[in-house]
Amino acid sequence: MMPENQDSNSLLVLRRVTGARGIPCVMVEGNCTLTAIGGRIQQIAAEISQLANEPELRWDLTQVAHMDDAGAVLLWRGWGSHQPRYLFVKPEHQRFFERLEEMPAPPPPVMRDRLWPITVLGKAVFLLWGHLVSLVILAGQLVLEIKYLAGHPSRIPWREISANLYRTGAQALGITALVGFLIGVVLSYLSSRQLQIFGADIFIVNILGLSVIREIGPVLAAILVAGRSGSSMTAQLGVMRVTEELDALTVMGIPHSLRLILPKVIALGLAMPLVVLWTSAVALIGGMVVAEIQLGLGHKFFLSRLPDVVAVSNLWLGLGKGIACGMAIALISCHFGLRIKSNTESLGEGTTNSVVTSITVVIIIDAIFAVVFADVGLR
Amino acid sequence: MPKDNCIIEVEGLYTRFGNHVVHENIGLCVQRGEVLTLVGGSGSGKTALMRQMLGLETPAEGTVRVFGKPLRNQNRQQIQNMRNRCGVLFQKGALFSALSVYDNIALPMRELRTLDEDMIRDLVMLKLEMVEIAPVHANKMPAELSGGMIKRIALARAMALDPELLFLDEPTAGLDPELSDGFVKLIKTMKSELTFTIVMATHDLDTLVALSDRVAVLADKRVVALGTLREVINTNHAFISNFFCGVRGRKTLRSNNSIL
Numbered sequence: 001m002m003p004e005n006q007d008s009n010s011l012l013v014l015r016r017v018t019g020a021r022g023i024p025c026v027m028v029e030g031n032c033t034l035t036a037i038g039g040r041i042q043q044i045a046a047e048i049s050q051l052a053n054e055p056e057l058r059w060d061l062t063q064v065a066h067m068d069d070a071g072a073v074l075l076w077r078g079w080g081s082h083q084p085r086y087l088f089v090k091p092e093h094q095r096f097f098e099r100l101e102e103m104p105a106p107p108p109p110v111m112r113d114r115l116w117p118i119t120v121l122g123k124a125v126f127l128l129w130g131h132l133v134s135l136v137i138l139a140g141q142l143v144l145e146i147k148y149l150a151g152h153p154s155r156i157p158w159r160e161i162s163a164n165l166y167r168t169g170a171q172a173l174g175i176t177a178l179v180g181f182l183i184g185v186v187l188s189y190l191s192s193r194q195l196q197i198f199g200a201d202i203f204i205v206n207i208l209g210l211s212v213i214r215e216i217g218p219v220l221a222a223i224l225v226a227g228r229s230g231s232s233m234t235a236q237l238g239v240m241r242v243t244e245e246l247d248a249l250t251v252m253g254i255p256h257s258l259r260l261i262l263p264k265v266i267a268l269g270l271a272m273p274l275v276v277l278w279t280s281a282v283a284l285i286g287g288m289v290v291a292e293i294q295l296g297l298g299h300k301f302f303l304s305r306l307p308d309v310v311a312v313s314n315l316w317l318g319l320g321k322g323i324a325c326g327m328a329i330a331l332i333s334c335h336f337g338l339r340i341k342s343n344t345e346s347l348g349e350g351t352t353n354s355v356v357t358s359i360t361v362v363i364i365i366d367a368i369f370a371v372v373f374a375d376v377g378l379r
Numbered sequence: 380m381p382k383d384n385c386i387i388e389v390e391g392l393y394t395r396f397g398n399h400v401v402h403e404n405i406g407l408c409v410q411r412g413e414v415l416t417l418v419g420g421s422g423s424g425k426t427a428l429m430r431q432m433l434g435l436e437t438p439a440e441g442t443v444r445v446f447g448k449p450l451r452n453q454n455r456q457q458i459q460n461m462r463n464r465c466g467v468l469f470q471k472g473a474l475f476s477a478l479s480v481y482d483n484i485a486l487p488m489r490e491l492r493t494l495d496e497d498m499i500r501d502l503v504m505l506k507l508e509m510v511e512i513a514p515v516h517a518n519k520m521p522a523e524l525s526g527g528m529i530k531r532i533a534l535a536r537a538m539a540l541d542p543e544l545l546f547l548d549e550p551t552a553g554l555d556p557e558l559s560d561g562f563v564k565l566i567k568t569m570k571s572e573l574t575f576t577i578v579m580a581t582h583d584l585d586t587l588v589a590l591s592d593r594v595a596v597l598a599d600k601r602v603v604a605l606g607t608l609r610e611v612i613n614t615n616h617a618f619i620s621n622f623f624c625g626v627r628g629r630k631t632l633r634s635n636n637s638i639l
Contacts, residue, residue: 243471243473243476244469244470244471244473245473245474245475245476247430247435247469247473248467248469248473248475250434250435251433251434251435251462251465251467252462252486252487252490253458253459253462253463253490254490
């Protein structure tokens with residue numbers, strides 16, 4: 001027999017009556033369910049608690065049409081976690097209260113370790129160490145693969161390298177051009193304003209040339225590529241791990257490090273210096289445009305003076321930074337991608353960590369270059 | 380001592396994940412030409428066992444020998460040869476999402492670097508026909524396919540190099556009864572036409588009863604029963620009674636009344 005649909009008009013009602021022989025009774029009528037109680041939980045709970053103060057009261061639940069866990073718990077809590085002395089209830093609803101009687105205590109709350117700052121710090125250090133070790137292992141694996149390829153040049157994964165080169169390099173030209181141009185414009189505008197005060201307009205070429213070619217171009221390009229390609233590499237590898245595509249490659253004898261990771265590292269190592277060149281060029285163009293408008297400095301003059309004030313070694317430094325950053329970004333992205341587990345939380349966290357770590361490492365590489373080559377290219 | 384008819388031999392296998400022991404001293408022999416089904420509850424380690432037979436994981440202790448040779452300490456070429464003789468169907472298909480159906484099946488063939496494109500085309504079309512997929516689907520990407528088609532194409536890819544050893548991980552999981560039946564029929568047809576050995580891990584009783592020659596039951600970290608279905612059912616163990624002789628079990632076995 002199909003159960004009757006819960007009639008939403010049958011709201012829970014408690015009525016205090018005086019039954020036969022003058023015995024006080026509480027009639028509970030209607031549906032004792034979550035939907036029937038609706039928003040009146042506080043009100044009904046107060047009613048029940050008040051009525052529960054009279055231990056001689058008889059509780060008549062036999063008129064209750066439907067009961068569910070919520071209704072039973074509401075009554076149970078109102079009664080003070082025990083059945084009232086006189087309870088009349090249908091057998092099929094009795095089991096709700098039996099279950100509540102037998103309910104085990106909830107687990108004790110997790111006590112926070114008093115030493116938690118030390119524990120958290122310690123765990124972070126171990127985590128960092130674990131990451132470093134894995135990265136070194138990955139880099140070592142790639143070196144072994146390069147050694148293998150030196151002996152078997154027919155196995156070089158040209159198609160994979162070419163595909164990655166296109167995706168990380170060629171498709172990044174639009175965004176890097178836009179951002180580079182705007183940065184060049186802003187830099188040039190701010191510097192020229194200051195230089196005009198000292199009548200040193202001509203030094204705009206020095207400032208722009210040196211800062212863009214040596215620092216701004218490489219770092220900007222690296223950060224953009226890290227955000228763009230780093231996150232996509234991490235996500236791709238992570239999803240491949242979850243869908244077992246990586247395992248499918250392994251059982252076909254296609255090694256991951258040779259055919260997935262090495263092409264990414266090589267492609268980014270090749271593409272980055274070119275993107276750096278592109279970004280620096282477009283930034284300088286932006287700067288030139290503003291210099292012409294703001295200072296009246298012609299672009300022909302700008303271009304002829306540039307090689308005199310900026311040594312070529314700055315350009316090589318910039319490209320060198322590009323290669324180092326590119327390979328670092330690829331390595332870090334692949335490392336995080338291979339650690340992603342099969343849940344959405346892990347994917348989001350992994351890509352975030354990958355991009356943040358890549359950008360941090362890019363800045364660190366920039367700082368190292370600045371320290372090591374401090375005397376190069378600056379007169 | 381390798382037994383001659385064992386295509387896979389597992390000896391003294393221990394598997395540990397940190398402190399959690401999954402397998403304790405497991406020994407198993409998969410005979411050439413048979414269909415062996417691995418059965419076990421969730422967490423009993425049947426997928427872990429299959430992964431170790433495939434060489435995707437290394438055991439904490441023990442040896443796995445495939446085609447008579449141990450899986451460890453082999454050079455690249457030997458491992459590649461062994462891999463070419465195995466085909467694997469993963470639980471969700473694991474088709475490469477960046478490649479079309481045609482390229483997915485052609486990938487193992489292209490990796491051999493000995494076949495030319497015309498021959499590869501003929502072989503791919505043959506494999507598609509074998510799994511009853513129409514040629515019009517050959518240029519589709521995996522994202523455009525339904526679940527049943529993905530499994531069939533994954534099977535075609537597993538069979539691309541006509542392997543002697545086929546691994547099936549939950550082959551009928553997620554398929555409706557009609558597709559499940561179709562898949563089982565397909566494997567039976569393939570088995571009658573070609574000679575290969577199948578190692579299958581499954582929960583599904585219908586598939587198990589329809590396809591298995593022998594069943595290996597994994598419980599309590601070891602193999603508690605290994606033999607034909609009749610022998611296994613008559614073995615006394617709590618898991619076996621619940622699995623095979625529960626309400627569902629009895630119904631399935633009764634409908635395949637050769638067993639009960």
